[in-house]
Amino acid sequence: MTESPRTVDRQRRCVRHGSGRSLPLGAALTAALTLAILLAMAEGGIGGETPTKNLSPAAQKAVYPGSPAEMEKRAARDPLGFLRLSLKWCDEHVTDYTCRFTKQEKIDGTLQSAETMQMKFRANVFSVYLKWISEASADQEVIYFEGKYDSKIVVHPSGLLGTLFRKVSLDPAGKLALKHSRRPLTFAGMANMLRLVIPQCERALSFGDLTLTYEGLRNEGGRPAYVFKRVLPNKNDYPCPVLMIYIDRQFLTCVRTDGYDWDGSLLSQYIYSDITINPGLKDSDFDPENGNYNYRLF
Numbered sequence: 155m156t157e158s159p160r161t162v163d164r165q166r167r168c169v170r171h172g173s174g175r176s177l178p179l180g181a182a183l184t185a186a187l188t189l190a191i192l193l194a195m196a197e198g199g200i201g202g203e204t205p206t207k208n209l210s211p212a213a214q215k216a217v218y219p220g221s222p223a224e225m226e227k228r229a230a231r232d233p234l235g236f237l238r239l240s241l242k243w244c245d246e247h248v249t250d251y252t253c254r255f256t257k258q259e260k261i262d263g264t265l266q267s268a269e270t271m272q273m274k275f276r277a278n279v280f281s282v283y284l285k286w287i288s289e290a291s292a293d294q295e296v297i298y299f300e301g302k303y304d305s306k307i308v309v310h311p312s313g314l315l316g317t318l319f320r321k322v323s324l325d326p327a328g329k330l331a332l333k334h335s336r337r338p339l340t341f342a343g344m345a346n347m348l349r350l351v352i353p354q355c356e357r358a359l360s361f362g363d364l365t366l367t368y369e370g371l372r373n374e375g376g377r378p379a380y381v382f383k384r385v386l387p388n389k390n391d392y393p394c395p396v397l398m399i400y401i402d403r404q405f406l407t408c409v410r411t412d413g414y415d416w417d418g419s420l421l422s423q424y425i426y427s428d429i430t431i432n433p434g435l436k437d438s439d440f441d442p443e444n445g446n447y448n449y450r451l452f
Contacts, residue, residue, distance in 0.1 A: 209431075210432065210433070212249075212431075212432035212433075212434065213430070213431040213432045213433075215247060215432070216247040216248050216405050216431050216432055217404055217405060218243055218403075218404065218405065218406045222371075222378075222403060225380070225403070226368075226370075226371065226380070229368040229380050229382070230368045233366040233367060233368050233382050234352070234355055234356070234359070234364075234366055236368070236380070236382075236401070237348055237351065237352055237355070237382070237399070237401070238352060239406070240348060240401050240406040240407070240408065241345055241348040241349065241352060243405075243406045244344065244345045244348075244405070244406060244407055244408075245277070245345060247405075248277065248344075248345070248405065248407060248431060248432065249276070249277055249278055249432050250274075250275060250276040250277060250278075250432060250433060250434070250435040251274075251275055251344075251429055251430055251431050251432065251433065252272070252273065252274050252275075252429070252430045252433055252435070253272075253273050253275070253426045253427060253428055253429040253430070254270060254271070254272060254273070254287075254426070254427045254428045255270070255271045255272075255273040255284070255424070255425070255426055256268055256269070256270045256271075256423075256424075256425040256427070257269055257422070257423065257424050257425075258420065258422070258423045259335065259336045259421075259422045259423075260336075260415065260419070260420065260421050260422065261334065261335075261336060265419065265420060266334065267288075267290060268288065268423075269286060269288050269290070269291065270286070270287050270288040271284045271285060271286050271287060271288075272284070272285045272287060273342075273426075274435055274439050274440070275342065275343050275344075275435075276435045276439070276440070277343070277345065279299070279300060279301070279437075280298075280300040280340070281297075281298065281299045281300065281435075281437075281439070281440040282296070282297070282298045282339055282342045282343070282440070283295070283296070283297050283439060283440050284296045284297075284339075284342075285447075286312065291312045292312055293310075293312050293448060294309070294310065294311055294312035295309070295310040295447055295448060295449065296308070296309050296310075296339065297440050297441075297442055298326060298339045298340065298342075298440075299437075299440045299441075300340075302440075303323065303442075304323065305326075306323040306324055306325060306326070307323070307324050307325075307326045307331060307339050308321055308322070308323055308442050308449070309321070309322040309323075309324060310322075310442070310447070310448050310449045320448075320449050321442055321449055326338040326339045326340050327340070336422060344407045344408045344409065344426055345407070345408070347408045347411055347424060348408045351384070351397065351399060351408075351411070354386075354392070354393060355384060357390075358386050358390070358392065361390060363386055363387050363389070363390065363392070364384070364386070365384070365385040365386070366382060366383070366384050366385075367382065367383050367385075368380065368381070368382055369381040369382060369383050369398075371403070372400070374400050374402070374409055374410055375409070375425070375427040375428070377402060377403070377404070377409075378402075378403040378404075379400040379401055379402050379403060379409060379410070380400070380401040380403060381398065381399070381400055381401075382398070382399040382401070383396065383397070383398055383399075384396070384397040384398075384399065388416055393413070394413040394414060394415060394416075394421050394422075395414060395415075395416055396413070396414040397411060397412070397413050397414070398410075398411065398412040398413075399411055402429075405429075405431055407426070407429070407431075408426075409425070409426045409427070409429070410423075410424065410425045410426065411423070411424050
């Protein structure tokens, strides 16, 4: 018997499901999409647990054990307490890291171009190494090692100056060092961002001026992050009216802040990405004599 066009069309719009039953194509696509989302969640891609299988044992010790669902409830219930928890966790479990650091700042009323650097950071003996990879200052290097090099930052300039002057020592809080930066290098690091932000929040709270809200999970550099928004009034010398704060879900590190000026324009942005936690950095990573650096002519 010849099938009617309507019957053939219905069969085309169905797929086999289970033991011989047919499922409409639309429902099949929905089921497939649901499965894909569940698989992504299992791999940490959309709101699920961030995978730890590729982390070193040292990095695994820095993974915060709280469940994402409970952490979101905590973030919404007590945002400032959450930031305090993040700082405490990082101070206790994140000893060092490497990353890509991008900053953009307004200095003397002018928004500077974004700068991108490779960073090495160590907390237990405060040490920082930066190498610029953005074009304007490509290959410039800076080292600060607390207690060494006469407490100065050691700079290898970019371009021709770097050929003529292999090492330049500067006061980290001096005018020359701060010519292109809002803060000294001694304030660098993910935990130090919270060390600045939390006292500002506490001061505003004491005056009844603090509005700090949890804005939800967002993707930051391919990783889920808890996002907070701080709003302050234009008084009491507060640094900025609006600040967005991103806390990495896996390590509770502060991976990004966006500050906005009183006219609504960008005041500062600091982003830490491609982060390797607790790689075991050594003194040689903060030594101008390191053969992988450009401080030496030969």
